[in-house]
Amino acid sequence: MGFSADSRARFNLAQVSVLVLEETPLGMSILVQILGGFGARKVYRCDTVEKAERVVREAEVDLLIIDAMGRSGAGFDFVRWLRRSGIRPNCYVPVILTAAHTPAMAIARARDCGAHIVMAKPLTPRAMLDRIIWVARAGRRFVECDGYVGPDRRFRDAGLPRGLEFGRRREDGLMLPG
Amino acid sequence: MSEPARIHTPDIPLGRLIRMPGGKNVGQAVSDAEKGLETLHGESMKELQRVLEKAEDYYNRANKKFDGLLVNAFYDLINGAIGLPTVGKDRAIDSMLVSLADLLDYYRISGEWSDKSVQVHLNTFQLLLRTEGARDPEGTEAILSGLQKVSRKAARG
Numbered sequence: 001m002g003f004s005a006d007s008r009a010r011f012n013l014a015q016v017s018v019l020v021l022e023e024t025p026l027g028m029s030i031l032v033q034i035l036g037g038f039g040a041r042k043v044y045r046c047d048t049v050e051k052a053e054r055v056v057r058e059a060e061v062d063l064l065i066i067d068a069m070g071r072s073g074a075g076f077d078f079v080r081w082l083r084r085s086g087i088r089p090n091c092y093v094p095v096i097l098t099a100a101h102t103p104a105m106a107i108a109r110a111r112d113c114g115a116h117i118v119m120a121k122p123l124t125p126r127a128m129l130d131r132i133i134w135v136a137r138a139g140r141r142f143v144e145c146d147g148y149v150g151p152d153r154r155f156r157d158a159g160l161p162r163g164l165e166f167g168r169r170r171e172d173g174l175m176l177p178g
Numbered sequence: 179m180s181e182p183a184r185i186h187t188p189d190i191p192l193g194r195l196i197r198m199p200g201g202k203n204v205g206q207a208v209s210d211a212e213k214g215l216e217t218l219h220g221e222s223m224k225e226l227q228r229v230l231e232k233a234e235d236y237y238n239r240a241n242k243k244f245d246g247l248l249v250n251a252f253y254d255l256i257n258g259a260i261g262l263p264t265v266g267k268d269r270a271i272d273s274m275l276v277s278l279a280d281l282l283d284y285y286r287i288s289g290e291w292s293d294k295s296v297q298v299h300l301n302t303f304q305l306l307l308r309t310e311g312a313r314d315p316e317g318t319e320a321i322l323s324g325l326q327k328v329s330r331k332a333a334r335g
Contacts, residue, residue: 012201016192024258026225029218030265037211039202062192070257071250092188100260101253101279122264122272125211129204136192145183152185 011133013040017060020045021052021075022067022098031065034125038132049078056082056090063132066115068099068106075099076113083114083149091149092142094135098123114150116140215265222265223310229259230303237296244291253282270313271306273322274299280329295328 018040022028028045035043044061046052049069055061064082068075075097085091097115099106110118116135119127141152202210236252239245256279263271278299285291302321306313 008203008205010201010203011196011207012198013196014200015195015198026218026221026262026265027258029221030215030261033214033218034211037209037214038207039210062195070254089188089191092190094190094192100257101276101283103280103283121261122269123261124264125208125215128211129208133196136190136196140187140190141185142188143183143185146181 011038013038013132016040016062017042018044019052019055019061019064020066021047021049021064021069021078023047023069027067030123034123034128035065037125038129049074052078053081056085056087061090061093063135064093064095066095066097068097068110070100073106073109076109076115079113079115079150094151096128096131096135111153112148114148116151218265222262223307225262226259226271226307229255229262230300230307233300233303237300240291240293240296242291242293244285244289246286246289249282249286249291253279253286256282268306268310270318270322271303271310274302274306274325277322277325277329278303281332284329284332290332292332295332298328299325 013035018035020028020031020035020043022031022045025047028047032043032045044052044055044059046055052066064079066075066079079095079097082093082095083091095115097110097113097118098121099110099118100121102118102120107118117131119131143150143152232255233252236248236255240248240252256275260272260275260279263269263275278296281295281299302325305321306318
């Protein structure tokens with residue numbers, strides 16, 4: 001994209017279909033309010049993996065925002081299923097994976113399931129818009145092989161999200177001096 | 179024998195749709211989203227109060243010793259609450275929840291349990307809920323920094 005979340009440029013989500021998988025009602029409300037504020041009109045709200053799979057089979061979606069679903073990791077499994085489903089064009093759609101607690105193991109699972117990007121909660125409107133604009137950029141290559149289906153995991157390391165001096169995972173803290 | 183990797187660049191409609199005429203200015207969109215979130219503030223605070231009560235119940239039921247099922251349920255409860263306080267722009271409660279989730283994640287994997295480390299988090303949870311909207315930023319920062327040290331110390335063993 002030619003703009004960042006800091007710019008005064010315009011963007012348009014009015015025609016974008018978004019699938020949200022989030023099991024908690026308040027977590028769903030937060031995402032719906034954020035997307036509604038951005039101007040998104042078509043949001044498929046799914047509180048179970050089964051409902052999300054049904055939407056993927058029956059409708060065309062342009063963006064997926066998937067919660068990792070806690071300890072069960074059902075969100076990771078859903079993305080892995082989506083990428084291998086062969087349901088075109090949905091199987092190639094950008095996926096933003098959200099997670100509450102993010103130990104390093106969860107980040108590795110997110111990377112390997114085929115998500116475009118992982119966002120640690122709490123979600124703020126600015127950070128969410130930044131990530132939506134980022135995943136909308138064309139040109140991310142897709143890799144399909146025996147062990148992995150999803151966007152190319154090799155891309156430039158842009159560093160930590162704005163406003164963070166260091167990572168929030170316990171393991172990140174352990175790497176700090178002192 | 180494994181198949182060779184197929185590498186291609188699929189068409190992403192999102193990139194085209196987002197550039198269509200109309201839409202919103204970035205600043206306006208963020209502001210509208212924040213206004214929408216403000217409508218959830220009361221609901222979020224009620225939910226956090228419920229989470230605190232449930233967390234205290236788990237803590238009391240643990241009775242100063244490790245209980246695998248209980249720690250898993252406790253972890254799930256706290257994990258599910260991360261992100262709710264930010265609806266009211268309350269980063270402090272979220273930081274406390276992340277620190278407590280770190281701690282419980284370590285306990286559920288290691289099978290250890292430290293009553294005091296959990297208790298200090300719950301006391302802070304109570305304090306932060308009680309003083310919501312009327313806190314001394316420096317004092318709050320010092321408390322949160324202390325909690326993170328507790329979690330990291332536990333993780334080091």
